Amino acid sequence: MFDPGARLLIVDDNRVNRLLLSRSVELLGYIATVAENGRAAMDMLRTGTFDLMLLDIEMPEMDGFEVLEAIKLEPSLQDIPVIVTSSVEGVDNIVRCIDLGADDYLPKPINPVLLRARLSSSLEKKRLRDEQETLLRRFATSEVVKDLQETGFKLGGRRVHASILFCDIRGFTTISESQSPEDTIELLNIYYTLMFEAIDQHGGIVTLMIGDGLMVLFGAPQPLKNPAASAVAAAQDMQAIIAQFNLEQAAEQKPKIRLGIGIATGEVVAGFAGTKQRATYTCIGDKVNLASRLEGHTKKASCPILIDDATRAGLGENRSCRPIGDVTFSGFSTPVAVFSVDPQ
Structure with missing residues (x-):
């Protein structure tokens, strides 16, 4: 040609x-x-x-x-x-x-x-x-593309120290029922654009998108110096961006968005899962399940950002965290110390 x-x-x-x-x-x-x-x-x-x-x-x-x-x-x-x-x-x-x-x-x-x-x-x-x-x-994110270029495609994973962030829109079903499907899709696209900006700025990669839910990985495939601090900083930026976006929504008499974010830190297995014909970069481990449980608990605790003790330890003294007590989550045999992080 x-x-x-x-x-x-x-x-x-x-x-x-x-x-x-x-x-x-x-x-x-x-x-x-x-x-x-x-x-x-x-x-x-x-x-x-x-x-x-x-x-x-x-x-x-x-x-x-x-x-x-x-x-x-x-x-x-x-x-x-x-x-x-x-x-x-x-x-x-x-x-x-x-x-x-x-x-x-x-x-x-x-x-x-x-x-x-x-x-x-x-x-x-x-x-x-x-x-x-x-x-x-x-x-695929730029980090995953870089990993593919450097190491090639191979199914399987490796153990890494990382932070996992789960995020969704509270009351999204109610919002969807109050407007047309076209408006809901447009709202989701704006939401993704805003969230990806905050996530990218702090070295995270989105590994899963289901409706309004996002799963984000910090620390793989490219390592981060402090994945916990990066994840929390991204969460605070996400909340700050949504707060600014809600001002525009209110001015146009459109529904506001509220986020629930859960973050857990520790050892996970990250890599490509699926088949040679169709695969995705993801991670598995107890910390993934814990981050999901923390995100779900934001509704009950009335806190926009919840983290586990390992994430809190990674923050040092630079950010104040408020303990909300030990919580027993489904699938976990022992209670988990949970902390709330204030938005910026």
């Missing part, structure tokens, strides 16, 4: 080769930028945006092999297709280029028909990869 306007970086120490190759790709409708050696090419790749690189092998300062090796070490550059254009002969050299990450190989002098075909094929593959990454980022 022809991709007009694609930006190509041509790397060759021979001036005539650069000019001829530039002319060839520009006649095909692409935009050509040139570099006279590998070191200059790496600088351009780090500061510019390119859709494909045509790379010579024999160059001073930094040859093509070294460029391929350098690209492999920089995740932000690894998705750029590289077609090696070289007069270096021998199957071993071609194999080495492919092993180092090159997408294709064109011997010099370059056949214009082959050039057109290889460019079209490589750019189409890049377009498909870009579309896949866009879809992935739409349905």
Whole structure:
């Protein structure tokens, strides 16, 4: 598939080769930028945006092999297709280029028909990869995407120290019954937008969305210095954002939103669960169940944010917590010390 306007970086120490190759790709409708050696090419790749690189092998300062090796070490550059254009002969050299990450190989002098075909094929593959990454980022958080890029996809989990936050809208059923389905969906979309902003700011990832309910994980897949403090800060921001949003709702005579948030901290198993065809990043453990119970208890305790003792311990003396006593939750054999955290 022809991709007009694609930006190509041509790397060759021979001036005539650069000019001829530039002319060839520009006649095909692409935009050509040139570099006279590998070191200059790496600088351009780090500061510019390119859709494909045509790379010579024999160059001073930094040859093509070294460029391929350098690209492999920089995740932000690894998705750029590289077609090696070289007069270096021998199957071993071609194999080495492919092993180092090159997408294709064109011997010099370059056949214009082959050039057109290889460019079209490589750019189409890049377009498909870009579309896949866009879809992935739409349905997964940046932290999960980063974990997938660094470690690859694998079902299973690992033990981590994390904080789990559960949140829902109190009286959401009543709100839903008082307005049209379209208005309810719009309210939910606004709610998600506001909550995700606060969650993202403090390093959390949403692992579950059910109606108005959210499950958020702090401390995995990317570790946090203090997941408990991050979770509580996010909860306070969530309450503060909703308070401001409610002022706008009141001005338009629309229903206000009240949140209940529960947070528990401790060891959980986090990772991908499901099948190879369909999986989600989540976590399991007693602390997950406890966070859910704490969120449910906010209604009975008339407190917007409830946390367990492990979360309170992670806050140090910087935030005041009010003990509300020991509570026996369903599924737990012993009472749990519960604390209330005031919104900001």
